[in-house]
Amino acid sequence: MQIVIPLFPKFTALDGIGPYEVLQRIPSIDVTFIGHQRGEIRSENGFLGITADGTFDDFPRPDVIVFPGGVGTRPLEHDDRVLDWVRGAHETTTFTTSVCTGSLVLGAAGLLTGLTATTHWSCYPELEAHGALPTAQRVVEHLDRRIITAAGVSSGIDMALRLVELLVDRTAAEAAQWMIEYDPQPPFQCGSTANATANASAGGDALTQRVIEYAQLRQ
Amino acid sequence: MQIVIPLFPKFTALDGIGPYEVLQRIPSIDVTFIGHQRGEIRSENGFLGITADGTFDDFPRPDVIVFPGGVGTRPLEHDDRVLDWVRGAHETTTFTTSVCTGSLVLGAAGLLTGLTATTHWSCYPELEAHGALPTAQRVVEHLDRRIITAAGVSSGIDMALRLVELLVDRTAAEAAQWMIEYDPQPPFQCGSTANATANASAGGDALTQRVIEYAQLRQ
Numbered sequence: 001m002q003i004v005i006p007l008f009p010k011f012t013a014l015d016g017i018g019p020y021e022v023l024q025r026i027p028s029i030d031v032t033f034i035g036h037q038r039g040e041i042r043s044e045n046g047f048l049g050i051t052a053d054g055t056f057d058d059f060p061r062p063d064v065i066v067f068p069g070g071v072g073t074r075p076l077e078h079d080d081r082v083l084d085w086v087r088g089a090h091e092t093t094t095f096t097t098s099v100c101t102g103s104l105v106l107g108a109a110g111l112l113t114g115l116t117a118t119t120h121w122s123c124y125p126e127l128e129a130h131g132a133l134p135t136a137q138r139v140v141e142h143l144d145r146r147i148i149t150a151a152g153v154s155s156g157i158d159m160a161l162r163l164v165e166l167l168v169d170r171t172a173a174e175a176a177q178w179m180i181e182y183d184p185q186p187p188f189q190c191g192s193t194a195n196a197t198a199n200a201s202a203g204g205d206a207l208t209q210r211v212i213e214y215a216q217l218r219q
Numbered sequence: 220m221q222i223v224i225p226l227f228p229k230f231t232a233l234d235g236i237g238p239y240e241v242l243q244r245i246p247s248i249d250v251t252f253i254g255h256q257r258g259e260i261r262s263e264n265g266f267l268g269i270t271a272d273g274t275f276d277d278f279p280r281p282d283v284i285v286f287p288g289g290v291g292t293r294p295l296e297h298d299d300r301v302l303d304w305v306r307g308a309h310e311t312t313t314f315t316t317s318v319c320t321g322s323l324v325l326g327a328a329g330l331l332t333g334l335t336a337t338t339h340w341s342c343y344p345e346l347e348a349h350g351a352l353p354t355a356q357r358v359v360e361h362l363d364r365r366i367i368t369a370a371g372v373s374s375g376i377d378m379a380l381r382l383v384e385l386l387v388d389r390t391a392a393e394a395a396q397w398m399i400e401y402d403p404q405p406p407f408q409c410g411s412t413a414n415a416t417a418n419a420s421a422g423g424d425a426l427t428q429r430v431i432e433y434a435q436l437r438q
Contacts, residue, residue, distance in 0.1 A: 012240070013236050013239060013240055014236055014237065014239075014240035014399060017232050017233055017236040017237075017267075018233065018236075018237075020232060020233075020266070020267060021231070021232055021233035021372065021373075024262075024264055024266050024267075025433050026433065027432070027433060027436040030266070031266045031267075032266070033266075033267065040259070040270055043243075045243055047239070047243050047249070047250045047251070047252075047272075048236075048239060048243075048250075048252065048269065048270070049269065049270030049272070050267065050268065050269055050270075051259055051267070051268030051269075051270075053266075053268070100400075120400065121397075121400060138402065138404045139404075151400050151402075152398070152399060152400025153240065153398070153399035153400055153401070154240075154376065154399045154400055154401040154402075154403065155400055155402075157373065157403070157405075158403065158404050158405055158406060161405060161406050161407060162406045165406070165407075170407070170420045170421070171419070171420060171421040171425060171426060171429055172429065173406070173407060174407050174409040174415065174418075174419050174420060174421075174426055175426055175429040175430045175433055176433075177405060177407055177409045177410050178340075178409050178410065178411075178412070178415045178426065178430060179371070179372070179430055179433065179434070180233060180371060180372035180373045180410075181319075181339065181340060181370050181371025181372055181373055181374055181410055181411060182372070182373040182403075182405055182410040183357065183373075183374075183405075183410030183411040183414060184373065184376070184377065184401075184403035184405065184410070185357045185358075185377050186376075186377055186380060186396060186401055186402075186403065187377060187380050187381045187384070187392070188380060188384075188389070188392060188393050188396055190393040190396045190397050191396050191397065191399075191400055191401040191402030191403070192397075192400060192402040193397070195402060196393065196397045199393075200390070200393050201389045201390060201393060202389070202390040202393075206390060207390060207393055207394055207397065210390050210391065210394040211394045211397060211398055213246070214244050214245065214246060214394055214395075214398065215398070217246040
């Protein structure tokens with residue numbers, strides 16, 4: 001089974017590496033990072049380079065797509081080579097999935113029209129502009145359409161465990177979860193907009209200001 | 220503030236990328252992946268290449284070390300260049316930290332003698348052999364010694380959030396958590412040995428067999 005994870009300049013690393021770390025543990029699954037060209041592609045802040053080992057053209061018929069997000073998805077929403085690839089590949093995938101703003105690319109390709117879907121909490125309007133119905137769930141499944149979208153960044157880990165259950169079986173997913181010791185114990189309760197509003201130690205406005213400041217400086 | 224994440228052949232990607240994704244969002248922090256040489260280094264199964272942008276020699280005095288794990292830590296436990304670097308750098312770090320079997324390298328360098336510490340659940344005997352006192356906590360802090368060890372693979376995300384609180388403040392950590400939408404909702408309860416034993420759908424023995432099978436095939 002061939003799973004591909006597209007890379008592009010200014011990707012968000014954990015969007016792709018979270019699912020990768022779960023999926024690569026299953027012996028029947030091969031995971032390949034792909035891009036427009038082979039070679040190193042840098043993350044959104046430039047701190048990290050990951051190698052694309054194949055191109056979109058090399059993998060016209062993957063079994064599963066996991067499309068990660070990052071500020072670098074914006075140009076992809078107008079990149080016909082990528083959108084044509086998504087549309088063509090989706091015809092025969094077992095599942096076409098996204099993490100974070102990867103769903104904006106699936107949306108731009110026309111895959112999410114009229115469907116509930118999710119993305120990073122800051123991008124619901126952009127998702128809606130592609131005809132999707134944004135929803136603040138961590139993972140949104142449309143198994144009849146073979147489409148699964150996950151929320152921001154870290155949500156891809158949860159999605160990938162579910163994907164392993166769907167692709168192999170529940171024991172495989174549980175084995176992967178145990179191997180990556182995924183027994184999350186966040187030290188704060190601030191990982192969703194609802195939680196952030198309720199639990200931020202400095203108050204929601206101070207937190208929002210900090211997030212805006214950080215986002216501007218790191219893109 | 221300079222944080223370094225060492226890479227080596229057969230690293231476990233999420234061990235490093237989990238903390239990276241949290242830490243890189245803080246404007247006052249620079250994160251650099253380092254290795255014996257600059258250039259691409261491949262993960263344990265070979266599916267993923269990450270670029271080392273600097274060498275150990277380039278960063279003799281980092282502010283923070285986050286040492287990831289993977290089967291590739293085994294040779295490092297006997298690699299005097301790495302162990303000397305760890306010992307030297309630790310003299311002046313603000314924090315010296317590890318994820319997963321990264322603690323075996325800290326242990327081999329003599330940093331954990333007589334201290335409680337953690338590692339991947341499968342490696343407590345190896346950690347004990349370095350004079351540490353293995354403990355099944357997700358994150359073990361010794362702030363007086365400036366040492367923090369985290370459990371297997373995904374635990375580095377939890378550790379990094381705590382690290383941001385220690386290095387900057389709680390609001391910074393909460394902002395990072397919200398930005399990566401870290402509101403974990405694992406679909407199964409199988410992420411620790413205690414949970415796996417209690418909750419595996421197929422029974423603990425079947426799960427253990429699957430884990431052994433998967434571990435053998437992917438290293």
